[in-house]
Amino acid sequence: MRARLALLLEGLGIAVLFASFLASGGKYVLAGAALALIAGAGLLGALRARRERANFWLWYASLLVYAFLYIPLVIVVIFSFNDSKLNAEWVGFTTGWYGRLFADEAMLQAALNSVLIACAAAAIATVLGTMAGIAMHRFRPRILPFLVFTPVAMPEILLGVSLLIFFLNAAQPLLGAVGIEFGLGLATVVIAHVTFCIGFVAIIVRARLAGMDESVFEAARDLGASPWQTFRLVTLPLILPGVVAGALMAFTMSIDDFVITFFASGVGTRTLPLQIYTMIKVAVTPEVNAISALLMALTLGLIVLASKLAPDLMRAGAE
Amino acid sequence: MAPRSQRTLKWLVGGPPFLFLVVFFLLPALIMVVASFRYPGEFGGLAPLLPARPGEESGLTAESYTVFFGDRVYAEIFAKSFGVAALTTLVCLVMAYPVALLIARSPKRHRDLMVLLVVLPFASNFLVRVYAWMIILGPFDLLFSRFAVIVGMVYVNLPFMILPLYTNLEKHDPALLDAAQDLGAGAWQRFWRVTFPLSLPGMFSGAALVFIPVLGMFAIPEILGGKDDWIVGNMIKESFLGTRDWPFGSMLSLMLTVAVLAVAGATSWLAGRSLRRA
Amino acid sequence: MALLEIRNVTRRFDALTAVDDVSLSIEAGEFFTLLGPSGCGKTTLLRMIAGFDQPDRGALLLDGMDMADTPPEKRPVHTVFQSYALFPHMTVAQNIAFPLRMARRGDVETATKVREALAMVHLEDKGQRLPHELSGGQKQRVALARSLVNRPRLLLLDEPLGALDAKLREEMQIELIDMQREVGITFVFVTHSQSEALALSTRIAVMNRGRVEQLDEPSRLYGFPKNRFVADFIGKINMLEGELAGTGDQPRLRVAGLGEVAVRAEAGWRAGTAAALALRPEQVRIAPAGTDAGLPNSFAGKVRDFLYIGDVTTYIVDLPNGQRLQALLPNSAPGRAKFFEVGDAVTVAWPAEAGAVLAQ
Numbered sequence: 029m030r031a032r033l034a035l036l037l038e039g040l041g042i043a044v045l046f047a048s049f050l051a052s053g054g055k056y057v058l059a060g061a062a063l064a065l066i067a068g069a070g071l072l073g074a075l076r077a078r079r080e081r082a083n084f085w086l087w088y089a090s091l092l093v094y095a096f097l098y099i100p101l102v103i104v105v106i107f108s109f110n111d112s113k114l115n116a117e118w119v120g121f122t123t124g125w126y127g128r129l130f131a132d133e134a135m136l137q138a139a140l141n142s143v144l145i146a147c148a149a150a151a152i153a154t155v156l157g158t159m160a161g162i163a164m165h166r167f168r169p170r171i172l173p174f175l176v177f178t179p180v181a182m183p184e185i186l187l188g189v190s191l192l193i194f195f196l197n198a199a200q201p202l203l204g205a206v207g208i209e210f211g212l213g214l215a216t217v218v219i220a221h222v223t224f225c226i227g228f229v230a231i232i233v234r235a236r237l238a239g240m241d242e243s244v245f246e247a248a249r250d251l252g253a254s255p256w257q258t259f260r261l262v263t264l265p266l267i268l269p270g271v272v273a274g275a276l277m278a279f280t281m282s283i284d285d286f287v288i289t290f291f292a293s294g295v296g297t298r299t300l301p302l303q304i305y306t307m308i309k310v311a312v313t314p315e316v317n318a319i320s321a322l323l324m325a326l327t328l329g330l331i332v333l334a335s336k337l338a339p340d341l342m343r344a345g346a347e
Numbered sequence: 348m349a350p351r352s353q354r355t356l357k358w359l360v361g362g363p364p365f366l367f368l369v370v371f372f373l374l375p376a377l378i379m380v381v382a383s384f385r386y387p388g389e390f391g392g393l394a395p396l397l398p399a400r401p402g403e404e405s406g407l408t409a410e411s412y413t414v415f416f417g418d419r420v421y422a423e424i425f426a427k428s429f430g431v432a433a434l435t436t437l438v439c440l441v442m443a444y445p446v447a448l449l450i451a452r453s454p455k456r457h458r459d460l461m462v463l464l465v466v467l468p469f470a471s472n473f474l475v476r477v478y479a480w481m482i483i484l485g486p487f488d489l490l491f492s493r494f495a496v497i498v499g500m501v502y503v504n505l506p507f508m509i510l511p512l513y514t515n516l517e518k519h520d521p522a523l524l525d526a527a528q529d530l531g532a533g534a535w536q537r538f539w540r541v542t543f544p545l546s547l548p549g550m551f552s553g554a555a556l557v558f559i560p561v562l563g564m565f566a567i568p569e570i571l572g573g574k575d576d577w578i579v580g581n582m583i584k585e586s587f588l589g590t591r592d593w594p595f596g597s598m599l600s601l602m603l604t605v606a607v608l609a610v611a612g613a614t615s616w617l618a619g620r621s622l623r624r625a
Numbered sequence: 626m627a628l629l630e631i632r633n634v635t636r637r638f639d640a641l642t643a644v645d646d647v648s649l650s651i652e653a654g655e656f657f658t659l660l661g662p663s664g665c666g667k668t669t670l671l672r673m674i675a676g677f678d679q680p681d682r683g684a685l686l687l688d689g690m691d692m693a694d695t696p697p698e699k700r701p702v703h704t705v706f707q708s709y710a711l712f713p714h715m716t717v718a719q720n721i722a723f724p725l726r727m728a729r730r731g732d733v734e735t736a737t738k739v740r741e742a743l744a745m746v747h748l749e750d751k752g753q754r755l756p757h758e759l760s761g762g763q764k765q766r767v768a769l770a771r772s773l774v775n776r777p778r779l780l781l782l783d784e785p786l787g788a789l790d791a792k793l794r795e796e797m798q799i800e801l802i803d804m805q806r807e808v809g810i811t812f813v814f815v816t817h818s819q820s821e822a823l824a825l826s827t828r829i830a831v832m833n834r835g836r837v838e839q840l841d842e843p844s845r846l847y848g849f850p851k852n853r854f855v856a857d858f859i860g861k862i863n864m865l866e867g868e869l870a871g872t873g874d875q876p877r878l879r880v881a882g883l884g885e886v887a888v889r890a891e892a893g894w895r896a897g898t899a900a901a902l903a904l905r906p907e908q909v910r911i912a913p914a915g916t917d918a919g920l921p922n923s924f925a926g927k928v929r930d931f932l933y934i935g936d937v938t939t940y941i942v943d944l945p946n947g948q949r950l951q952a953l954l955p956n957s958a959p960g961r962a963k964f965f966e967v968g969d970a971v972t973v974a975w976p977a978e979a980g981a982v983l984a985q
Contacts, residue, residue, distance in 0.1 A: 049483055059487070082534045086452070089445035096442070097468045097505065100479035107482060115482040156364040163361030167353075172361055175368040182607060183563025185580050187372070189587055189600050193382050194375035197393050223371050226364055247710035249697045250675055251771065252727030255356070261723075265714045284472045286566065291587070304474045308481070308570060317482075320475040327470040335463055 031084045034073035038088060041065030042095045049103055052117035066092070101324065108317035115314060125318040135319065138303040145214060145299060146282040149221035154275040156222065157229025158267070161274075164230065165237040180227035188291030191220050195292070212294030220292035221282045228281060229274030236270030269337045276334040280327050383411055383597035393593050411598035425606070428578035431493075432561040435500040436508075436554050442501070443508035443553065448542070451516035462513065469506045476503055477570050484571070496572040500561055507560075508553035515549025516542070547621035555614040559607050579603050626689055628653040628811055629674065629779060634683035636669055643669040644680070645835035651779075651813060656805050658814040660822040661832035662858070667815045670832075671781050674813065675704045687778065698727070703772035704781040707788070709764045711756040711771075718743070718752035721771045728775055742770040745804065762793050766800075773808060782814045786821065798824055819859045823847065831855050847905075849981055856903040856983060861939070863904040863950050869896050869982075878902050878982065882946020887921040887977035894982075904980035906953035911940055914970035923974040926950065928965045940965055942973055 041062050048058035073084045111120035129135055160176050163169060179187055195216050203210040244266075248258040286301040293302065300323060307316050384407045385393050415421050450461045468476070480499050484490045519542065527537045565580035577585075579599065586596030627650035636644040644666040651657045659667035672678040674685060676697035685692050692700060703724070711720050721742050725735040743749050746766035756764060765785060772780055786794045802825055805812050816822055822829050823843045830840045831854070839851045850856035853864075870885060871877030876894050877885040880902075888902055910918050914925060926942040929949065933956075940952045952973055954964060965971060 049486075055486060082538070086445050086449045089442075090449045093442050093446045093505075094464065096502070097465070100476065100483055100502065101468055101471055103482055104475060104479045116486040156367055159360050160364035163357065163364070167357045167361060169357070169361055172365055175365065175372060179368075179372055181559070181611075183560050183580070183603065185563040185565065185583055186600050186604060186607075189583060189596060190375035190379040191371070192587060193379055193393070193593065193597065194371070197382070198374075198378055219371055223368065226368065230364075241708055241710060243706040243708050243710035244712060246677060246697075247704070247706055248712070248723070249677075250702075250704045251724040252698045252775075253723075254698055257727065262712055280470065286473050287563075301472055301474050304472065304478070305566070308474065308478055312481070316478060320472065320478065324471040324475060327472070328467060331467065331470040332463075335459075335466075 030075070031073055031087075034069045034084065035087055035091065037069035037072060038066055038091055041069060042091070042099075045095075046099055046102070049099075050106070050118040104317050105321045105324070108314055108321045110314055110317075113313055115312065115317070125314045126322075128315050129318050129322075132315070134298065135300075135303055135315075138298040138300050141214065141298060142283050142300040145217050145221060146279045148218045149225055149282040150275050150279040152218070153222045153225035153278040154229050154271060157226040157274055157278070158233050158271050160226060160230040161233025161237065161270075162263075162267075165234050176227050176230045179224040184224075184285075184287035185291075187224060188220070188288040191216070191223070191288070192291045212292065213297050216292045216294070217289055217297060217299070220288045221278075221285060224288065225278035225281055228277045229271070232270045232274040232277065233267055236267050240266060273334045273337045276330050276337075280330045280334075283323070284327060379597045379600060381407075383594055383601050384409060385594045386410070387592045387594050392591060408594075411592075411595045414595070415598060415602065424577065424582060425579060425602070428562050428580075429606075431496065431500065431576075431578055432558045434497055435504060435561050436557045438497065438501045439505050439508040439557050440550060440553070442505060443512050447509050447512035447516050447549075450513050451519070458517075462510070465506055465509050473503065474566065477567055480571060490571065491573045493572065493576055496568050496576050499567040499571045500564065503564075503567065504557040504561065507556040511552035511556060512546065512549045515546050515552070519545055544621070548618040551614045551618035551621065555611055558610050558614075562603060562606060562610075579606075627651060628655075628688065629813075630686040630689075631670070631674075632684045632686065634670070634673065634680040634685065636666075636673065636678065636680050642835050644673070646683070647832075647835070647837055648683075649830055649837060649840055651811060653811055654809055655827045656802070656812045656814065656825055658816060658822045658826040658829045659832055660816060660819060660829050660858075662817055664834075665832040666835040667832050668783060671704075671783055671813065671815050674779070675702055675781055676700050701778040702781060703775075703777040703779075704783065705768045705772050705785045707783045707785065709756075709768040709785075711764055711767055713756050715755075716752065717748065717754050717756070717759070717767050720756070720767060721774050723771065724775045730775070738774050742774040745773075745807075746770045761788055762797065765789065765797060769801075769804070773804075773810065776808070776810065779811050779813060782812060784816055786816075794821075801825060823859070831858060833858075850903060850983070853901070853903070853983055856981065861906050861951060861953075863902075863906065863909070863980075865902040865904065865948070867900065867902070869894060869898050869900050871896070876982075880946065883924060883944060883948075888980070888982050889978045891982055898984070901983050902980050903983055904950075904975060906939055906951040908975050908979040909950060909952040910974045911942065911952040911954060911965070912972050912974070913965075914972055916972050918972060918974035920974040921977050922979075923972055926971055926973050928967055928969045928971055930967060931965070938964075940971075942971060944973075 041064075044058060044065060045062035048055055048062055051058050070088060073088055106118075107115050108125055109121050109123065110118055111122040111124070112118075157176075160172060164173055164176070192212075195210075195212060200210045245258055245262060248262045249255070253261065284301065285299075286305065289299050289302060290305070293299065298306075300319065304316060304319060307313070382393055386408055387393065446465065450458055450465075453461060477499050480495065480502060481490065484495050484498070489495055523541055523545075524537050527541050532540065562578070563580045563583075564578070565584045568576045568578055568581055579602075583596050583599045583603065586592050586599060629651040631647055631649050631651075634644055634647050635642065647666075647670065659670060661667050669678065673680055676692065676695065679693070687700070687702070711717075712723070715723070718739050721739045722735050725738055730738070739752070740749075743752055746769060748763060748766055748770070751759065751763065751767075756767070759767065768785070786797055789797060798821060801812075814822075814825060823846075826843055828840065828842055829846055831838045831846065833854050839846060839855045841849075846855060847859055850859065850862075856862050856864075865878065865880050865883070865886060867878040867880035867886070869876065870879045873894060874890060876888050876890050878888050878900060879885055886902060910920065912918055917923075924944055926944050928940055929943045930941045932939045932941075935956075937953055937955050940954065942950045942952055944950055950973055
C-alpha cells in the first residue's frame with residue numbers, strides 16, 4: 029500500500045515539474061517543489077517492507093525515465109498552441125501558428141519535397157532491400173550483409189560527407205564530361221536515403237523469412253511450381269507484411285532524416301527537417317512547435333501501423 | 348538445384364542491391380580515403396589530381412595528416428568527444444537498466460505495449476527532440492552548456508540502450524533467480540550476482556549503439572551547447588561546409604571511422620569475454 | 626521393369642558419407658519403407674528421389690528414365706513433408722488445388738478433383754479453413770490429399786506420423802494402408818519406427834550408416850534377420866553368443882556356461898567359427914521348473930523380473946551362465962494377471978529351428 033502511495037506521490041511530483049515548465053513567475057520554486065516531492069516519494073517507498081522493495085525501485089525509476097522521454101515532446105505540442113512568440117511560459121490558447129504554417133511558402137515546399145523524396149526513397153529501398161533480405165537468407169553471401177548494414181550502424185555524418193564528395197567530385201565531373209548536367213538536388217537526396225534505408229527493409233524481410241517453415245518452399249517445387257512460380261505464389265505473399273512494414277519504416281526514416289540530407293541536398297532543396305533546422309538557428313517561433321507536432325503525429329501513426337503489421341519486428345530491429 | 352543456376356539466381360536477386368551499395372556506399376568511401384590525401388581546392392573543395400593551371404597545387408599529400416598529428420588541439424577534441432560519448436553512455440545505461448528490467452519482468456501481454464511506448468518518442472523527428480530541450484532548458488538558464496549537450500545526447504540515444512538491454516534481459520531463465528534464492532541469496536545479491544553478469548552482453552551492445560553515433564553528432568552541440576562544446580562531428584561539418592577544407596574533413600572522417608571501428612571491436616570483444624565468463 | 630530404380634547411388638557431405646553405394650528397385654503398387662536410425666541416410670535418399678538433392682555418383686531411374694537433369698517440379702513424384710508444409714496463406718481447398726493449377730488442369734476439373742480428394746481424407750467440410758485452424762491429424766490429411774490429388778507415379782512420405790500422439794498415429798497408419806490400396810499409388814515411406822514399418826510395408830529396406838543392411842518383406846526381416854544390426858533394430862531379441870560345433874546335419878552352438886544349443890542347419894556352416902543365436906522372445910517357451918517341454922533346447926532358470934503390458938508379459942529369466950533371456954507369454958487366461966512371480970524357478974525351452982544364427 030505504501031509503495032502505491034509513494035508512486036502516486038512521485039507522479040504528482042512529475043506533474044508539478046511539468047507545470048513548472050509552463051509557469052511564468054516562480055519557475056524555480058515550482059521546480060524545486062517538484063524535486064522535493066519526487067525525492068520524498070523515494071524516501072517513502074524505501075521505508076516499505078523488504079519484500080516489495082526491489083519492485084518499487086524498478087517502478088520508481090522507470091516512471092521517471094518514461095516521464096523524461098515524454099514530457100519534452102508534450103511540452104512541444106502544448107506550446108504550439110501558445111499565444112506568445114516565446115516558448116517560455118503559457119499565455120493563452122491559439123491555433124494561429126498552425127495557420128501561419130500553411131501560409132508559409134518555404135515550409136510547404138519543404139513538406140512537398142520531404143514527401144516526394146520519402147516516397148521515391150521508400151519505393152526503391154523496399155525493392156532493393158527485399159531483394160537483399162531474400163538473398164541474405166537464401167544464399168548467405170559474405171560481403172552483402174556488410175554493405176547493407178554498415179550504413180545503418182555507422183555515424184550518419186560519415187555517410188553524408190562521403191556522398192557529398194562523391195556527388196560533387198566524381199559524379200558531377202564525370203557526367204559533365206558526357207554532357208549531362210548534374211548537381212545536388214532531389215535525386216541525390218533520394219539516392220542518399222536509399223543507401224541507409226535498404227538496411228532497415230533487409231533486416232525486416234530477413235527476420236520474416238527466418239521465422240518461416242522452410243519446407244513450404246520445397247513443397248511448392250515438389251508439387252510442380254517452377255522457381256518463379258514458387259516466388260510469386262508462395263514466397264511473396266508470405267513476406268508481404270514484412271515488406272510493407274519495411275516500406276513504412278523506410279518512409280519514416282526518410283522523412284525524419286536530417287544529417288545525411290544536410291550534406292546531400294543542394295541550396296535549393298529543402299526538406300522539413302532542414303527547414304526546422306534553419307528556423308531553430310535563425311528565429312525560434314512556435315511555428316517550429318506546430319510543424320514538429322504535425323511531423324510527430326505523422327511518424328507516430330506510421331510506426332504504430334508498422335508495429336501492428338509485424339509486432340516481432342521491433343525486437344528484430346533492436347538486434 | 349544445379350549449382351550453376353543457383354549462382355545465377357544469387358546474382359539476380361542479390362546483384363542489384365549489391366551494385367547499388369558498391370556504387371553509392373563503397374565507392375564514396377574509397378574516394379574519401381583518397382581525398383584525405385589531396386590538397387584543398389582554391390575555392391574550397393578538392394584540388395585536381397592532375398596539374399591543371401600553373402601555380403595551383405595538385406597531386407597527393409599527407410598535409411592534412413601532419414597537421415592533425417602535429418597540433419595538440421585535435422587530440423584534445425577527440426578526447427573531449429570520447430568523454431562526452433562515455434558520459435552519455437553511462438547515463439543512458441543507468442537510466443535504461445530499470446526500464447529494461449521492468450519490461451522484461453512484466454507479464455508477456457504488457458511487454459509489447461511497454462516496448463512500443465519506449466520506441467514512440469523515437470518516432471518524432473531528431474531535431475524536434477533536440478528543440479524540445481531548448482524550450483525546457485532555456486527559461487531555466489541551463490542552455491548552451493555542457494550539461495545541456497549531455498541531456499540532449501542522452502535523450503536522443505536512450506532507446507538504443509533500452510532495446511538491446513531488454514532483448515538480453517528477456518531471455519534470462521527465471522529459474523536461475525529461483526535457484527539463487529533457494530540457495531540463500533537476497534534480492535540485491537540475486538541482481539548483482541545473477542542478473543547483472545548475464546546482462547553484460549546486452550549492455551555492451553547498447554553501449555556500442557550509443558557511443559558510436561554520439562561521436563559523429565554535430566547538431567546537438569551546435570544547438571544546445573556553446574562554442575566550447577564542439578566535438579569531432581562539429582569539426583567535420585565545419586571542414587566541409589565552413590572552411591571548405593575538404594581534404595582535412597576527409598581525414599577527420601577517416602579518423603572518426605578508425606575510432607568507431609576501435610570502439611565496435613572493443614565492445615564486441617568485451618561482450619564475447621563476458622559471455623564466456625558467465 | 627521396376628518403377629523406381631536406384632543404381633549405386635552415393636552422396637557425400639564433406640567427410641560424411643550419407644548414402645553409400647545404395648542399389649535397390651521399387652515396384653509399382655508397393656508400400657516400400659526405408660527404415661533406420663537417425664543419420665542412416667534414409668531422408669537423404671528420399672530427397673534425392675524427390676529431386677532436392679543430386680547423387681555424387683550413381684543414377685536414379687523412374688520408369689527407366691534417368692532423372693539426373695529433371696528438377697523437382699518436373700518429376701511425377703510428390704512428397705509429404707514431416708512438417709506438412711501447408712501453405713499458410715491458402716485455404717485447404719487452395720492447398721489441394723495447387724498441384725492441379727501447376728499442371729494447368731482447368732477450373733472445372735480442378736474443382737472436381739479437389740472435392741474428391743477432400744472426400745478421400747474425410748475433410749469434406751473443411752475446404753475453406755486455413756491451415757492454422759486445423760489439428761495435427763487434419764493437417765496431415767490435407768498434406769496427403771494435396772500430394773495425391775494429381776496421381777503422381779510415386780509418393781514420398783518423410784516420417785509423416787512423427788508429430789502425432791500414439792492413438793492418432795495408429796489410426797492414421799490404418800488409414801494410410803487403406804488409402805494406398807485404394808489409390809494404388811506406390812508409396813516410399815521413411816521412418817525410424819520399426820513397428821510402424823512392419824505394420825505398413827510390403828517391403829522394407831533397413832538402412833544403417835548409408836548402407837542397406839537388408840531388404841525384405843516384413844515377416845522375413847523379423848524372422849530371418851541377416852545380421853546383428855537388423856536383428857537388434859527390429860523387435861526385441863535375445864542374443865546367445867558362442868562357437869559353432871557339431872556336424873553339418875546336426876549343427877550346434879556351444880554357449881559358455883550353458884552347454885550345447887541345437888540350432889537350425891544353414892548353408893556355409895563351419896565348426897569352430899564364432900557365431901550368435903538371435904532368438905525372439907515369443908519363440909522361448911516358459912514353464913514351471915521341472916516341466917518336460919519336449920524340446921531339444923531346455924534350460925533351467927529363475928524369473929528375475931517381468932514387464933506386464935496388458936496383452937502380453939515379457940519375463941526376464943536368469944540363466945545358469947548368468948545371461949538373461951526374455952520370454953514372451955500372452956496373458957490369455959482370464960482372471961490370471963500373470964503366470965510367474967519374481968524368484969520362481971522355471972524351465973525355458975525352444976525348438977532347434979527357432980531363431981537365426983548370425984556370424985560375428
